[in-house]
Amino acid sequence: MLEIRGAAPGLLDDPLLLDVGGAAPNSALVWRGRFRDDDGFVWRAAAPRSEQLSTAWVPAKATAGPVAALRSLHPVDVDVRVESPDGSAASRTITRRLLDEGVRVRRWRDDVAGTLHLPGVPTGAALLIDATAEDEASAHHVAAGIPLAAALLASRGVVVLVVTGGKGEPLAVARERLAAVPGVSDDVAAYAAADVPLPAGVGLRGEDRQGAIDRAEAWDTLLARLGARPRAHR
Numbered sequence: 001m002l003e004i005r006g007a008a009p010g011l012l013d014d015p016l017l018l019d020v021g022g023a024a025p026n027s028a029l030v031w032r033g034r035f036r037d038d039d040g041f042v043w044r045a046a047a048p049r050s051e052q053l054s055t056a057w058v059p060a061k062a063t064a065g066p067v068a069a070l071r072s073l074h075p076v077d078v079d080v081r082v083e084s085p086d087g088s089a090a091s092r093t094i095t096r097r098l099l100d101e102g103v104r105v106r107r108w109r110d111d112v113a114g115t116l117h118l119p120g121v122p123t124g125a126a127l128l129i130d131a132t133a134e135d136e137a138s139a140h141h142v143a144a145g146i147p148l149a150a151a152l153l154a155s156r157g158v159v160v161l162v163v164t165g166g167k168g169e170p171l172a173v174a175r176e177r178l179a180a181v182p183g184v185s186d187d188v189a190a191y192a193a194a195d196v197p198l199p200a201g202v203g204l205r206g207e208d209r210q211g212a213i214d215r216a217e218a219w220d221t222l223l224a225r226l227g228a229r230p231r232a233h234r
Contacts, residue, residue, distance in 0.1 A: 002082055002090035012076055012096040013152050013201040013219065014232045018050035020082050020090065027084045033057070034079040039069040043203040050080070051234055055212035057203030067144040068203035073098045073105075073151050096201075098148060100155035112170045112177065114163040117150050123157035125227040126184040128175055131164045131193040138194050145198045152199045156228035159184055162193075189226055197222060200231065 003021040016033070023029060033045040033053040041064035045056035057068065070076065076098070081091045099105070102120015114131070129150065131142040142164070150160040159181055163174045171190075178188050198204060200216035207215070223230055 002084060002088045004080065004082055004090045004092045007080070007092045007094050009095050009097070010232065011100065011152060011155055012070075012098050012148075013054075013199045014096070015051035015054045015201070015234075016078070016080060016094065017232055017234050018080065018082075018092075022088070022090075023082075023084050024086070030083045032081045032083070034081075035068075035076050037064070037069040037203075038072050038074075039065060041065070041069065043068050050082070053080070054201040055209060055216055057201075057212070059203065059205050064205060065144070066140070066205045067198065069144075070098060070148055070202070071144070073147065097155065098151045103151070103154045105151075105154075111167045112163060112174045113165040114161055114170075114174065115147075115150065117154035117158075117160040117162075118181070119154045119157045119159060121157055122159060122183050123227050123229065124183055124185045125157065126159040126178050126181065126188045127153060127161070127226055128171070128178055128188055128190040129160065129162045129193055129196060130171060130190065131162050132170070133193065141198075142193050145202075146193050146196060148202055149196050149199050153223075153226070153228060156223060156230075158226050158228045 001022050005019045031047050031050045036042050042060040043057045044060050045053040047053050047056045076096045078094045083089045104118040106116045108114050150162050153160050161178050197218040200219040
């Protein structure tokens with residue numbers, strides 16, 4: 001019988017670093033993953049190595065949204081299965097979080113409209129995301145991708161403020177407020193929403209495997225630039 005080992009909780013953008021016991025040496029194993037998003041759509045992945053599942057998510061039905069619907073930021077239960085050529089198999093369910101313990105989310109609705117994400121264990125880094133653009137492509141990215149990116153960045157120690165509007169010069173006011181948050185360094189990074197990649201490990205409909213790998217690398221680059229706690233790697 002096979003046994004999945006190393007099934008530990010973590011953040012959704014962390015790869016599934018799992019091993020298997022009971023398999024014959026050099027077996028051509030197949031790893032499979034499955035989760036259901038907030039809208040009830042199933043996303044699936046298959047790969048020869050467990051850590052490759054995070055860059056293999058595809059929707060089970062074409063009617064799923066363009067991005068896995070995880071706007072609730074609730075933990076995601078990922079069903080993982082490994083299969084060997086002789087028909088043996090093992091399964092585990094692994095819970096992955098978008099918001100780490102201690103992260104606080106606050107809505108701003110005065111002269112700056114937006115959402116502040118305060119990490120439980122800050123690194124001193126801060127990011128201002130300009131989500132005020134009104135074009136259709138940016139609006140979709142702001143609605144579907146930016147909340148996931150902000151939540152996971154805060155879970156990795158970055159204070160994140162997503163600005164969606166406000167009065168006068170909301171971005172300038174937001175930068176001053178963000179710099180005044182206790183523990184934040186003077187160097188506040190600023191990105192347009194369109195320049196913030198969708199986090200690794202999040203399903204994107206129509207994306208091929210290489211595109212998912214490139215996106216994971218872009219996410220790692222962003223984490224490094226911000227001084228965020230890095231993702232787990234084998």
